[in-house]
Amino acid sequence: MQPLTNRSQVVSNKKMTLMERIYLPAIIKGMSITLRHFFRPKKATIQYPEQKRPFSQVYRGMHVLKRDDQGRERCTACGLCALACPAEAISMVSAERKKGEEGLYREEKYAAVYEINMLRCIFCGDCEEACPKEAIFLTDRLVEADYLRKPFVFGKDELVEPMEKSKRIDVSKRQTPAVLKFKEQKQYAHNR
Ligand code: SF4
Ligand code: SF4
Numbered sequence: 238m239q240p241l242t243n244r245s246q247v248v249s250n251k252k253m254t255l256m257e258r259i260y261l262p263a264i265i266k267g268m269s270i271t272l273r274h275f276f277r278p279k280k281a282t283i284q285y286p287e288q289k290r291p292f293s294q295v296y297r298g299m300h301v302l303k304r305d306d307q308g309r310e311r312c313t314a315c316g317l318c319a320l321a322c323p324a325e326a327i328s329m330v331s332a333e334r335k336k337g338e339e340g341l342y343r344e345e346k347y348a349a350v351y352e353i354n355m356l357r358c359i360f361c362g363d364c365e366e367a368c369p370k371e372a373i374f375l376t377d378r379l380v381e382a383d384y385l386r387k388p389f390v391f392g393k394d395e396l397v398e399p400m401e402k403s404k405r406i407d408v409s410k411r412q413t414p415a416v417l418k419f420k421e422q423k424q425y426a427h428n429r
Contacts, residue, residue, distance in 0.1 A: 294410040297360040297375040300353055301406040302397040305343055306429050310397060311372035312351065313344035321367035326357035344370070351396060355380045355389040365411075371427075374408040 256262055283290060292298075303311050314331035332349035334342045341347075364373050383389065398406045409417060420428045 292377040294377075296377040297362050299355075299376055299378040299380050300364070300391075300396055301374050301376050301378075301408065302348075302351065302393065303372055303374060303408065304398055304400065304405070307340070308400050309339075309341060309343040310347055311343050311370045312348045312368075313346050313370055313372070314348040314351070315346075315369065317367045317369065318364035318373055321363040322358075323361060323363060324357040324359050326354045327364060328352050328354075348393070351393050353391050353396065355391055356386060374406075374411055376406055376408065376411075378406075 305311050314329050316329065316331075319325075319327040319329060328350075329348045329352070330350040331346050334345050334347055360375060362375050365375055380389070380391075398404070412420070419425075423429055
């Protein structure tokens, strides 16, 4: 059959020698590597969570659903993030904005329910790429471990950023200089 990729390799079926069959040299070699690392002064482990390693600026951790400058939720429940998600981790229920809710939701349609199953999520960032409203971003926050499955379905309570400007989640590091320059132009409604 024609291979799908050129990554296939022919496996050698040659007979093992006596030394290979008794495994001893391989075990000694493996143990010597382990011991060499064991007595090395440089420690590879850290005391997490008291100590934390610095994260990359574009680390892909827990998502945030952003608000605009006026505190309105940016998400319009278009569903593109859910469509783009290879793990089918995102689900949502849309609703129509009512009169008087203009200060809460930016668009006429919003996500009444928005959930991400963090046990399914592979933190690929495709949802962020797909969003036309700059509503969802991955951040450098970790999804904390738990013993149960249920707490890993994150709803709007966990995902939407706080209304207070001082508590907003900064995602500017995830954006290219060209995007940041464009966002300075407040004449475009998208940037307000
Ligand atoms: S990061 Fe990837 S897997 Fe996780 S919700 Fe977004 S698209 Fe789905
Ligand atoms: S987060 Fe973005 S892509 Fe997903 S439903 Fe909301 S507006 Fe659409």
